[in-house]
Amino acid sequence: MTEKPVLRHPEKARKPDNPSPRKPAWIRVKAPTSEEAAEVRRLMRQKNLHTVCEEAACPNIGECWKHRHATFMILGDTCTRACAFCNVKTGRPGAVDVAEPENLADSVTAMGLRHVVITSVDRDDLADGGAFQFVACIERIRATSPHCTIEVLTPDFRDKGDAVEKVTAARPDVFNHNLETVPRLYPGIRPGARYFESLRLLQRVKQADSSIFTKSGIMVGLGEERGEVLQVMDDMRSAGVDFITIGQYLQPTLKHVAVSRFVTPDEFEDYRAVARSKGFLMVAATPLTRSSHHADRDFEELRAERLRRQG
Incomplete structure (x- = not known):
């Protein structure tokens, strides 16, 4: 008897298909077929680690893994929320892996990373x-790879007391939390979250610590208007956000x-120029931009620029 396939999103199985427009010529990605990518995959399996590259079906996985760079996703592979854009599976998560911080630190060393990005599912x-696990991972990496800079991409820790302050006190170099979209679209796109929170x-x-760089990102192509995107930029700057990422939303599955539409490269260039004029220290705005895509390169370029100015 043939077993039924296990669905990543059983709650979405009952929903009708939502076909998207045909992808334009400027959306082109390569599959992760390099030997370097195979090595990264083997290491993740060996260390029982997850990456958002795989779980969220990131279009840049081939490029990043070829350069032996991955965004680690801690606290398991199952999220307690079900955002309409996200490919990470939803359900009841398992127990927290106490060996995860050690395995993550070992992988950072094995991959020779100079900058590591750590994200998680919502727990x-x-x-x-899950703030405690972010802290444990930061502390372990600091102990084993002291020259590696650390970027965290956290959930909102909604109604969890001083969780944000706990992670901040561990002093990551970059603290990222994505707004994802404009506030008008939150009920349909990010129903489990609140924009102003x-x-x-x-x-x-x-x-809590003004020396930590803060970062946030949004997706476009979900039905937002240009004026709304510019207002999000202003809101970010009012909150002291240093880095911004803007990328095209790509539908993971028909469910x-x-x-809504594919934003043109010229429009992305316009967003990049406007964000720069508003005072963001780092701006990444292209169709394939994602929160951690080129995060190592961007952070290194920022540090080099600051050193040049100080010199």
């Missing part, structure tokens, strides 16, 4: 939303929200 089932999170990081 609303945990008392502090996410904005306040970024502000709290700056208030996810459809692409």
Whole structure:
């Protein structure tokens, strides 16, 4: 008897298909077929680690893994929320892996990373939303790879007390939390979150430690208007956000929200120029931009620029 396939999103199986427009010529990606990518995959399996590259079906996985760079996703591979854009599976998460910080630190060393990005699923089932695991991972990497800079991309830790302050006190070099879209679209795109609570999170990081760079990103092509995107930029700057990423939303499956339209490269260049004029220290705005895509390169370029100015 043939077993039924296990669905990543059983709650979406009952939803109708949402076909997107045909991808334009400027959306071109390569599959992760290099030997370097195979090595990264083997290491992740060996260390029982997850990456957002795989779980979220990132279009840049081939490029990043070829250069032996991956975004680690801690606290398991199952999210307690079900955002309309996200490919990470939803359900009841398992127990937290106590060996994860050690395995993650070992992988950072094995891959020779100079900059590591750590994200996680939402863990609303945990008392502090999983903040303790972010802290443990940061501390272990600091101990084993002291020259590696650390970027965290956290959930909103909604209603979890001082979770944000706990992670901030561990002093990551970059604290990232994505707003994802404009506030008008939150009910349909990010129903488990609140726009101004996410904005306040970024502000709290700056208030707790102004030396930490803060970062946030949004997707476009979901039905937002240009004026709304510019308002999000202003909101970010008012909260002290240093880095911004803007990328095209790509539909992971037909059960996810459809692409409203494909934003042109010229429009992305316009967003990049406007964001620069508003004072962001780092701006990444292209169709294939993602939160951690080229995060190592961008951070290194920023540090080099600051050294040149100081010199």
